[in-house]
Amino acid sequence: MIDEITSLMQEMIRNRCVNPPGGEMKSIRTIERYLSSFGVEPEIFESAPDRGNLFAIIKGSGEKPSLMLGPGHVDVVPVENEDEWTVPPFDGVIQDGCIWGRGSLDMLYIVASQTVVFAHLHSEGFNPKGDLKLLVVADEEVGGELGANWMVRNHPEKVKVDYLVTEAGGDPLGPNKVSYIYGEKGTAWTRMRFKGEEGHGSAPFRSNNAVVTMAKVIQRIREYQPPRDTTITKPFLRAMGIGITTRALMNQPRLLGFVLNRLANSGKGNAAFIHSLSQMTWSPNVCQGGAKTNTIPGTAHLDIDVRVLPGQDEEYVQEHFKKALGPLAKEVEIGRMPSDEGGTFTSGSMSDANSSFVEVISSIVQEIRGPEFTMVPLISPGATDCRFFRKVWDTQAYGFAIHDGTIDLATLLGMFHGTDERVPIRTLEMTAKGYIELAKRFLS
Numbered sequence: 001m002i003d004e005i006t007s008l009m010q011e012m013i014r015n016r017c018v019n020p021p022g023g024e025m026k027s028i029r030t031i032e033r034y035l036s037s038f039g040v041e042p043e044i045f046e047s048a049p050d051r052g053n054l055f056a057i058i059k060g061s062g063e064k065p066s067l068m069l070g071p072g073h074v075d076v077v078p079v080e081n082e083d084e085w086t087v088p089p090f091d092g093v094i095q096d097g098c099i100w101g102r103g104s105l106d107m108l109y110i111v112a113s114q115t116v117v118f119a120h121l122h123s124e125g126f127n128p129k130g131d132l133k134l135l136v137v138a139d140e141e142v143g144g145e146l147g148a149n150w151m152v153r154n155h156p157e158k159v160k161v162d163y164l165v166t167e168a169g170g171d172p173l174g175p176n177k178v179s180y181i182y183g184e185k186g187t188a189w190t191r192m193r194f195k196g197e198e199g200h201g202s203a204p205f206r207s208n209n210a211v212v213t214m215a216k217v218i219q220r221i222r223e224y225q226p227p228r229d230t231t232i233t234k235p236f237l238r239a240m241g242i243g244i245t246t247r248a249l250m251n252q253p254r255l256l257g258f259v260l261n262r263l264a265n266s267g268k269g270n271a272a273f274i275h276s277l278s279q280m281t282w283s284p285n286v287c288q289g290g291a292k293t294n295t296i297p298g299t300a301h302l303d304i305d306v307r308v309l310p311g312q313d314e315e316y317v318q319e320h321f322k323k324a325l326g327p328l329a330k331e332v333e334i335g336r337m338p339s340d341e342g343g344t345f346t347s348g349s350m351s352d353a354n355s356s357f358v359e360v361i362s363s364i365v366q367e368i369r370g371p372e373f374t375m376v377p378l379i380s381p382g383a384t385d386c387r388f389f390r391k392v393w394d395t396q397a398y399g400f401a402i403h404d405g406t407i408d409l410a411t412l413l414g415m416f417h418g419t420d421e422r423v424p425i426r427t428l429e430m431t432a433k434g435y436i437e438l439a440k441r442f443l444s
C-alpha cells in the first residue's frame with residue numbers, strides 16, 4: 001500500500017495542479033485510473049473546463065452514521081522561488097526517507113492515503129454499517145467554489161454526510177501530543193473608504209487629506225483590543241499540559257494579554273497562535289490612496305483581514321470597528337471587500353470536540369504512536385472545506401492524520417505553502433493505517 005500511495009503522490013506532484021489556474025482534471029484522472037484498477041467505479045464531475053471532482057461510495061447497511069474520506073483537494077499553491085528548494089518542487093523526488101514536492105503535505109499525502117485505503121477496503125469486500133464515501137476535489141486553495149462547495153450545491157444527495165475526515169491535524173504539538181482539528185475561524189474581510197478634498201500639494205495648510213485620515217484609522221485599529229474569549233483556548237491549553245498556574249492566568253480573559261506578552265519573549269509563534277484563537281483579529285494589510293506627489297488625495301481605501309471566532313457575526317465586527325474608531329468613524333465608510341476579492345462573510349464553525357469519532361481516533365493514535373499519546377483539540381485560524389459541510393448539514397468534520405514525529409512543529413508549519421515541502425514515508429504508513437482502522441471501527 002505504501003508503494004501505491006507514494007506513486008500516486010509522485011504522479012500528482014508531477015501533474016502540477018497549481019491553482020490558479022488549477023487544471024485539477026489531471027490528478028482527478030490519476031485517481032480515477034488507480035481506483036478503476038481495483039474495480040471501483042468513481043463518478044467524475046467537471047465543474048469547469050479542466051477542473052473537476054471525484055466521488056465514490058461503498059454503500060452501508062444504514063445501521064450507523066455515514067463517514068467520508070475527504071474532501072481532499074488536489075490543487076496546490078504556486079512555488080515562488082524554485083531555486084530555494086533542495087530538490088525540484090514538481091519532480092516527486094524520494095530522498096532521505098521523505099517524499100518531496102509542492103502539495104505533498106498540503107494535502108496530497110492525505111488524498112493518496114484516503115484513495116488507497118478506499119480501494120483496498122473495496123477490494124476486500126468491506127461491508128460497512130454506514131456509507132463510506134470518498135471525495136476528491138479541486139479549488140480549495142482559492143475558495144472552493146469549483147470544488148467542495150460546488151459538490152455541496154450541485155450534488156448534495158451524494159456528498160451529504162454525518163462525519164468526515166480531511167486535511168491537517170496529527171501535528172506533533174509537543175512531547176506525546178497530537179492535534180486534531182474540530183473547527184475553524186471565519187473571515188470578514190473589510191474595506192474602509194476615506195474621503196478627503198483634493199487640492200494642490202504645495203498648499204497643505206488645514207487640508208482634508210484622505211491618506212492622513214487612513215493613517216489615523218490604521219493606528220486606532222492597531223491599538224484596539226477586541227474582547228478576549230478563552231472558550232476555545234481552555235481545552236487546548238489543558239491538553240497541551242501547560243502548568244496549572246499559568247493556565248489559570250491564561251483562562252482569565254483579562255490576564256491573557258499579560259501572559260501572552262510574557263510568552264512572546266521566549267518565542268512569538270505560540271503566543272501568536274493562542275492570540276489568534278482567543279479573539280477576533282484585525283490586520284490592516286493593503287492601503288491605497290493618492291496618485292501624484294503634487295496632489296492632496298481626495299480618496300483612499302484600506303483592506304483589513306478580519307478573522308472571527310465561531311459565534312461572532314458581521315454586526316459584532318461593525319460594532320467593534322465603530323468603538324475602535326471613535327469620533328473618526330463618521331469619516332469612514334466601512335463595508336465588505338468585493339466578493340470576487342474574498343469579501344463574502346464566512347462565519348466560524350465547529351464540530352463536537354468530544355464525539356464518538358474523537359474517541360475512535362484517540363484510541364487509534366495510542367495504538368500506532370504509543371499509549372502515552374494524547375489528542376489535543378484545535379481550531380484552525382484559517383478556513384478549510386469543512387465549513388461548507390458544517391453549514392448545510394451540521395456535519396461533524398475533523399482534520400486528522402498521523403505524523404511520525406520526526407519533523408518538529410515549527411518546520412512542519414513552515415512547509416505549508418512554503419519551501420522544501422515534504423512528508424516522511426513513515427507518516428504515510430501511519431496515516432493510511434489510521435484511516436483503515438477509522439473506517440473499520442467507526443462503520444462496523
Ligand SMILES: [Zn+2]
Pocket residue numbers: 073106107140167
Ligand atoms: Zn490544504
